[in-house]
């Protein structure tokens with residue numbers, strides 16, 4: 001583990017594990033979130049202000065028009081006073097405008113990957129999303145979410161065991 005001295009904005013895509021990155025897997029890659037539910041954004045020096053955030057979907061093997069990043073409904077509401085844009089050709093979702101780190105943290109947790117391909121047509125393999133926040137002077141280290149998109153046999157989950165947005169859960173009780 002590397003300890004990095006930071007002087008401005010910081011982000012951690014999975015607070016419950018070491019480092020700033022987040023790794024998970026997805027059986028159905030139609031929609032998932034690159035930040036874990038405990039992801040954090042902070043401004044560690046003077047003030048509590050974040051000026052911008054970018055989340056970049058680095059590879060889009062199913063096509064630029066098929067794979068994208070957006071904000072879910074909750075994050076869209078939180079970001080209503082900020083400027084939000086997604087560039088299809090580069091895979092960059094950008095949010096800009098001054099707000100507290102708590103506001104940006106809520107937005108980060110609602111960043112959403114979307115794949116509009118039919119499930120059988122989704123390319124398996126990893127997807128990577130790089131997140132950087134900036135406090136107006138200094139950028140954070142890049143935090144990387146890696147999602148391994150895998151195929152799996154069809155299974156029947158017990159009813160009510162899963163709520164959208166929960167993230168991955170074991171198929172069988174541990």
Ligand SMILES: [Ca+2]
Pocket residue numbers: 012013014015016017018019020021
């Ligand atoms: Ca962490």
Ligand SMILES: [Ca+2]
Pocket residue numbers: 014015016017036037038
């Ligand atoms: Ca976590």
Ligand SMILES: [Ca+2]
Pocket residue numbers: 008009043044045046047048049135
């Ligand atoms: Ca600052």
